[in-house]
Amino acid sequence: MRIAKAVREGKRNKAKALQWLLTHSFYAKLLATLRVSTGRGAKTPGTDGEIWNTPARKMNGALSLRRRGCKASPLRRIEIPKKNGKKRPPGIPTMRDRAMQALYLPAPEPAAETTADSNSYGFRPYRACRDAVGQCFCALGKSHSPKWILEADIKACFDGISHDWLMNSIPADKRMLRQWLGCGFIQKGKLFPTRAGTPQGGVISPVLANMTLDGLEQAVRKSCPCRRKVNFVRYADDFIVTADCKELLEKNVIPAINEFIEPRGLLLPEEKTKIVRIEQGFDFSGQNLRKYRNKLITKPSKENAESFSEKVRKQIKLCHGWKCEDMIRKLNPMIRGWSNYHKNIQAAETFSRADTVIFQSLWRWCKRRHPNKNAGWIKKRYFNHPKGLLSCKVGKGKNKGRIITLLRASQTKLVRYIKIRGKSNPYDKTQEGYFKMRRRLNNATPVRGVKTI
Numbered sequence: 191m192r193i194a195k196a197v198r199e200g201k202r203n204k205a206k207a208l209q210w211l212l213t214h215s216f217y218a219k220l221l222a223t224l225r226v227s228t229g230r231g232a233k234t235p236g237t238d239g240e241i242w243n244t245p246a247r248k249m250n251g252a253l254s255l256r257r258r259g260c261k262a263s264p265l266r267r268i269e270i271p272k273k274n275g276k277k278r279p280p281g282i283p284t285m286r287d288r289a290m291q292a293l294y295l296p297a298p299e300p301a302a303e304t305t306a307d308s309n310s311y312g313f314r315p316y317r318a319c320r321d322a323v324g325q326c327f328c329a330l331g332k333s334h335s336p337k338w339i340l341e342a343d344i345k346a347c348f349d350g351i352s353h354d355w356l357m358n359s360i361p362a363d364k365r366m367l368r369q370w371l372g373c374g375f376i377q378k379g380k381l382f383p384t385r386a387g388t389p390q391g392g393v394i395s396p397v398l399a400n401m402t403l404d405g406l407e408q409a410v411r412k413s414c415p416c417r418r419k420v421n422f423v424r425y426a427d428d429f430i431v432t433a434d435c436k437e438l439l440e441k442n443v444i445p446a447i448n449e450f451i452e453p454r455g456l457l458l459p460e461e462k463t464k465i466v467r468i469e470q471g472f473d474f475s476g477q478n479l480r481k482y483r484n485k486l487i488t489k490p491s492k493e494n495a496e497s498f499s500e501k502v503r504k505q506i507k508l509c510h511g512w513k514c515e516d517m518i519r520k521l522n523p524m525i526r527g528w529s530n531y532h533k534n535i536q537a538a539e540t541f542s543r544a545d546t547v548i549f550q551s552l553w554r555w556c557k558r559r560h561p562n563k564n565a566g567w568i569k570k571r572y573f574n575h576p577k578g579l580l581s582c583k584v585g586k587g588k589n590k591g592r593i594i595t596l597l598r599a600s601q602t603k604l605v606r607y608i609k610i611r612g613k614s615n616p617y618d619k620t621q622e623g624y625f626k627m628r629r630r631l632n633n634a635t636p637v638r639g640v641k642t643i
Contacts, residue, residue: 194300194617197361205361209297213257213363222292223252226285226393236284237266237376254286255293257366262287262373264381265389273497279349280390281375291370291393298362300617302397307407308612312426313396315616316625319475320534322425323488324609326479329421329432330468331486336419336432338465340439341472344403344451345459347427348395349387351402352455356388360401370394386455396426402454403427406447413446414438425475439465477535488535495540498528499547506551510558514572514582517555518596521548529599534607541599545579552580552596 193212196205212218226232227242235241242248265281272278283291299315306314311322329335353371357364370392374383388395407422410431414420420443421432433439448458466472471480476494480487502524509517525548529541556568563571575581580596616625 191300191617191619193297194304194615195619197301197304202361205301209361209363213294213297218296219252219255219289219293222255222289222295223248225292226288227251231282231288231391234282235266236282236287237264238284240285242285251286251289255289257363260290260366260369262290262369264373265375265384265391267375267377267382273493278390281384282391283370283373283389287370287373288393290366294363294366295394295397298360298394298401299397301361302401302404303615303617306400306404307422307424309407309422310400310404310424312424312428313400316614316628317610319425319477319531320607321609322423322475323477323479323535324607325421325423325612326430326474327486327488328609329423330479330481333484335468335486336421336434337468338433338436338439339468339472340431340433340443340463340465341474342429342431342447342458342464343462344427345457345462346387347403347456348390348399350455350457351387351399352453353386355454356398356402360398399427402456403451406450409446409450410443413442423474428475430472430474436465477532490532490535490537490540495544498524499544502544502548503551506548506555509555514580515594518580518582518594522597525597525599529597529602533602533604536604538600538604541602544599548596548599549579 193205193208196202196208223242227248233241233243240247242251263284263286265283267279267281269277269279303314309322309325311317311319311325330339356371357367360367371388372384373389374381375389376382388398403424406424406429410422411420414433418438419432419434420438423430431439431443433443444458444463451458468479468481468486471478473491473493476491478489478491502521505521505524506517509520512520528544529537532540552572553568556572560568560571572580572582575593575595579598581593610628611624614621614624
């Protein structure tokens, strides 16, 4: 909070001194070690093959986090297939480098939150996709709202950011930043240099990417001095811009965006940049927004729903030969996670269709498991529980006869969500009460018909 206050008051030297105190704190080192050794990816080693999975290794790792003599190791490059057939090349740092990044992350983050765009929602505390979609609804949901939408996605945002621009513009420890940006990566046993971009597997990379794109909203608004219903919403490198006419987006907004991102080494690809009317609809963060008879409806996108159904089908096929309870325990987190992601929009029809697809796959699984049994026997054995798609009895001894069920997506209660205030800052002491209220209400069990802030 003191760093954020110094940034707001323009006291750069004081902010730098406070960042130095924070990154050299023993307790900050312990927290950084805890974060990388217990979070996602804690069991994924870097190029040195080490993981911190014992108390002794964690303590030794925390004690080794020193700035003097620190040299970042090369990244371990792997390739993850994307939906469009291409591959995403994340780089995995070593555990020590991850811990060093986690140690230095709290230093630039308060400054990033203080200077961030009001309608930027990706990789920021207390903000999520539902806030971005909520802002889209606020901008497009009224009868007099703008009709034209520019939807765009910056090409290879993490891989294309200019190192020179980062070194000259990011308020962070320059020596450590240079280490992380120029450490290179190892792929198929060969060492390659990194001349641009931030490592996608790095802890600090999302903050660097956000700080690179901060100011884009102001650049868009300056390109349209008469406003003309111009709104901007960004989630990570995916963003939309609204306006009341197509020519304004083509002649003013797109050139302003290109002028802003070009010094940062980024590009706006033509294939991912399109202008549509709200009656045609558009996809944003896995959800589709479209007006029907001047009423804005938000529902899961067709591509997202089909991807989820295909994922469940493949998982059920992999469960051939499994026990029924093992398959239920595998599928329940998938169904719960997907339905909770879409529970704040009009998703009842999509949930019902997903249940139908899952039921058909489960029926084929049961027929394959019991080829000599008729439909009535299968229904009585597996589909006789009113609250679940599939059910079975588990347990031994005293617990024998306990029934576990497969979740239905349509059982998820749809809850209205009120987005976070655009200019709210968790590092501002005057807003502590607001964030305390949001934590309390968001952690409460949602009930149908009750508003959630």
